[in-house]
Amino acid sequence: MLLVIDWAMILEKFVLITVVVMASLGIAMYTTFAERKVAAILQDRRGPNRAGPFGLLQPLADGLKLFFKEEIIPNFSSKSLFILGPGLAMLTAIMTSAVIPWGDKVHFFNRDISLQIADINIGILYVFGVVSLGVYGIMIGSWASNNKFSLLGGLRAASQIISYELAMGISLIALLMVTGTLSLKEMVLQQQQGGWGGLLSWNVLKQPLGFFIFIICSFAECNRTPFDLPEAENELIGGYHTEYSSMKLGFYLFAEYINMFISSVIMATLFFGGYDMPFVNEANLSPNIAALVGIIALMAKVVFFIFVFMWVRWTIPRFRYDQLMHLGWRILIPLALFNMLVTGGLILYFNK
Amino acid sequence: MQALTNRVKVVERKPMSLWERLYIPAILKGMAITFSHIFKKKPTINYPEKKRPFSPVFRGLQILNRDEEGRENCTACGLCAVACPAEAITMEAAERAPGEEHLYREEKYAAKYEINMLRCIFCGLCEEACPKDAIYLSETFTPADYQRKQFIYNKTDLLIPHPQEDPEAYKKALGNRAKNQTVN
Numbered sequence: 001m002l003l004v005i006d007w008a009m010i011l012e013k014f015v016l017i018t019v020v021v022m023a024s025l026g027i028a029m030y031t032t033f034a035e036r037k038v039a040a041i042l043q044d045r046r047g048p049n050r051a052g053p054f055g056l057l058q059p060l061a062d063g064l065k066l067f068f069k070e071e072i073i074p075n076f077s078s079k080s081l082f083i084l085g086p087g088l089a090m091l092t093a094i095m096t097s098a099v100i101p102w103g104d105k106v107h108f109f110n111r112d113i114s115l116q117i118a119d120i121n122i123g124i125l126y127v128f129g130v131v132s133l134g135v136y137g138i139m140i141g142s143w144a145s146n147n148k149f150s151l152l153g154g155l156r157a158a159s160q161i162i163s164y165e166l167a168m169g170i171s172l173i174a175l176l177m178v179t180g181t182l183s184l185k186e187m188v189l190q191q192q193q194g195g196w197g198g199l200l201s202w203n204v205l206k207q208p209l210g211f212f213i214f215i216i217c218s219f220a221e222c223n224r225t226p227f228d229l230p231e232a233e234n235e236l237i238g239g240y241h242t243e244y245s246s247m248k249l250g251f252y253l254f255a256e257y258i259n260m261f262i263s264s265v266i267m268a269t270l271f272f273g274g275y276d277m278p279f280v281n282e283a284n285l286s287p288n289i290a291a292l293v294g295i296i297a298l299m300a301k302v303v304f305f306i307f308v309f310m311w312v313r314w315t316i317p318r319f320r321y322d323q324l325m326h327l328g329w330r331i332l333i334p335l336a337l338f339n340m341l342v343t344g345g346l347i348l349y350f351n352k
Numbered sequence: 353m354q355a356l357t358n359r360v361k362v363v364e365r366k367p368m369s370l371w372e373r374l375y376i377p378a379i380l381k382g383m384a385i386t387f388s389h390i391f392k393k394k395p396t397i398n399y400p401e402k403k404r405p406f407s408p409v410f411r412g413l414q415i416l417n418r419d420e421e422g423r424e425n426c427t428a429c430g431l432c433a434v435a436c437p438a439e440a441i442t443m444e445a446a447e448r449a450p451g452e453e454h455l456y457r458e459e460k461y462a463a464k465y466e467i468n469m470l471r472c473i474f475c476g477l478c479e480e481a482c483p484k485d486a487i488y489l490s491e492t493f494t495p496a497d498y499q500r501k502q503f504i505y506n507k508t509d510l511l512i513p514h515p516q517e518d519p520e521a522y523k524k525a526l527g528n529r530a531k532n533q534t535v536n
């Protein structure tokens with residue numbers, strides 16, 4: 001009996017995985033384009049507008065350029081690890097998308113298909129585990145380059161990511177105490193019910209400080225300005241990808257954009273109601289329409305967060321390295337601990 | 353110490369207040385500033401589609417002039433080459449043969465006339481030096497090219513179109529620049 005395989009289920013998941021991965025790649029591709037456009041607009045420039053209408057083919061041209069660049073594997077590098085590095089970075093970046101609820105469910109061929117690849121009950125922990133693995137891609141790549149500058153860049157990146165992961169985790173503990181669940185799906189369901197069209201139950205209202213810490217930490221995790229020291233190419237040396245060229249470099253850069261997309265999705269899911277469209281009662285709509293509305297709502301939130309990422313990047317200069325560590329260890333972690341204690345105290349007080 | 357002028361500005365070095373040390377207000381202020389730039393007008397001109405009009409004194413690519421009958425003005429006197437601070441002009445003179453009166457206005461003409469556009473600084477001194485109104489600077493600039501030798505412009509590149517054979521192109525090349533009076 002155990003060996004009965006639900007082929008339809010496997011097919012369904014396979015299709016879903018393909019769609020999600022392709023969508024992540026496509027969105028990351030166009031995020032690079034959006035980044036250049038946003039940068040240009042914020043700086044009173046025009047940005048890329050030559051390739052295709054409004055420059056929309058620019059990411060393709062960029063990708064093509066990277067593919068045609070010479071592939072260099074340094075002689076003294078450890079070759080297998082050198083190739084593994086960018087692959088790992090890309091893998092971990094995409095893997096996170098498995099537990100994200102992209103929408104409620106669609107109804108096709110008499111089946112309810114959940115728009116989540118895997119609804120595991122420890123969703124958040126999985127996200128954390130995989131995000132931590134992302135450091136390996138960077139560390140392995142920088143180590144395998146056999147170049148002290150790459151290694152230093154890798155160390156910078158690794159210590160930064162590890163430091164900020166702590167504060168991020170602690171800020172989430174407070175959130176978990178409020179929601180009482182680790183499953184991302186359930187969190188979204190919780191945020192759907194509540195006063196004022198569901199808006200009042202969004203976690204950002206219950207955990208404003210937690211959200212604030214979380215967003216700062218995700219800036220650091222994604223190596224975005226003001227925390228982009230790992231690849232501060234204009235004052236320090238390029239960083240962990242100094243020795244990389246061609247599409248292997250492209251993978252690193254691409255993984256970063258996917259990370260940015262994924263962390264925007266996670267922020268939207270954890271704090272802003274995920275696929276919940278405020279003022280719309282999804283139960284009244286037919287499931288397929290509701291799912292569509294949900295996906296649009298989620299994407300709108302994600303686009304907003306990605307814009308914030310870029311907006312901050314083109315506003316604030318980078319931190320110095322000691323300031324970065326100071327902020328992480330001496331401000332954010334105590335703040336997160338404080339937030340956790342206050343949340344715990346309040347929960348105890350009200351639930352006596 | 354007494355200040356020498358009254359323009360001295362004392363730099364304040366007092367420690368930042370708590371509000372300032374929070375940084376967040378300052379960051380939000382900065383973000384508001386960058387956001388306001390979304391609505392600013394962009395000064396960029398979309399170049400190949402839209403061109404910026406040149407000022408009336410713009411000095412561009414040189415043109416070798418002809419008179420109304422289409423004869424070349426240049427008499428290969430070499431004054432332009434002497435005047436040129438960048439030493440961009442070279443020429444070879446030749447004597448006008450009988451029967452070539454419809455080609456060259458003077459008895460001596462430039463058989464070869466070259467301007468190296470990579471050397472030229474578009475100062476316009478050649479135009480000022482020329483006694484025959486044979487050279488003037490137009491309103492176009494030197495187009496980009498892939499090879500160095502393409503930048504050495506010879507007579508076919510520089511000569512203005514023939515006013516009688518191709519009057520329209522002649523008019524266009526002439527612009528409103530060249531002094532059209534004939535100097536003898």
Ligand code: SF4
Pocket residue numbers: 432435436437438439440441467471472473474475476477478479
């Ligand atoms: S414009 Fe000036 S630099 Fe150019 S050829 Fe004439 S004199 Fe020489």
Ligand code: SF4
Pocket residue numbers: 425426427428429430431432433443462481482483484485486487
């Ligand atoms: S262009 Fe004018 S100055 Fe130069 S050689 Fe000809 S006539 Fe003389």
